[in-house]
Amino acid sequence: MIRDEIAVRQLSLMHQLQSLTMDFDFLIPEDGVDPHPLIMTRVTLLNLRSFAFQGESAYLEALLPQTTTPPLKKLHIGLYNQRTLSVPHLLQLVVTTENLAGRLSNAVLRFTDWGAWVVLYPNMGPSMYSLCLQVHGGHLDWQVAFAAHVLDVLRQRGIQSGEC
Numbered sequence: 749m750i751r752d753e754i755a756v757r758q759l760s761l762m763h764q765l766q767s768l769t770m771d772f773d774f775l776i777p778e779d780g781v782d783p784h785p786l787i788m789t790r791v792t793l794l795n796l797r798s799f800a801f802q803g804e805s806a807y808l809e810a811l812l813p814q815t816t817t818p819p820l821k822k823l824h825i826g827l828y829n830q831r832t833l834s835v836p837h838l839l840q841l842v843v844t845t846e847n848l849a850g851r852l853s854n855a856v857l858r859f860t861d862w863g864a865w866v867v868l869y870p871n872m873g874p875s876m877y878s879l880c881l882q883v884h885g886g887h888l889d890w891q892v893a894f895a896a897h898v899l900d901v902l903r904q905r906g907i908q909s910g911e912c
Contacts, residue, residue, distance in 0.1 A: 760791040768796060770811075772803025792816040800824040805835050812837035819845050824880045839901045842879060857895050864891035866898045 854869040
């Protein structure tokens with residue numbers, strides 16, 4: 749878990765890093781105030797191709813504006829304890845990253861007792877997904893609203909899709 753200035757600086761020095769997974773395995777208190785806020789330094793990861801994040805959206809939304817990456821080929825985001833559908837920096841990353849937001853041919857929506865998934869596949873290349881967004885928990889109506897919101901943002905931003 750990266751929570752201090754020194755660790756963030758060290759990460760930014762890893763110029764050849766191609767894949768990064770971050771897991772924030774704790775929850776923000778109900779009042780929404782994190783007793784240990786992130787200290788953020790600008791991070792540039794020029795060779796990063798795959799990024800995975802698990803945790804609360806507040807941490808992801810604080811991290812993304814401070815991070816510069818080349819066009820990612822794979823993005824996997826899992827959000828815990830999601831209270832709102834507001835993830836503007838995440839959706840901005842998705843719609844401005846050509847490799848993620850390019851022409852899509854397949855989408856899989858999955859709803860279970862423990863969460864919902866929106867998985868998007870490119871129309872060319874191997875059948876590995878390029879984008880997976882998931883929320884853990886929530887009632888079915890909230891999960892469907894999450895999936896509809898993600899797909900609506902992608903549609904509004906002009907992301908073309910093939911047959912899904």
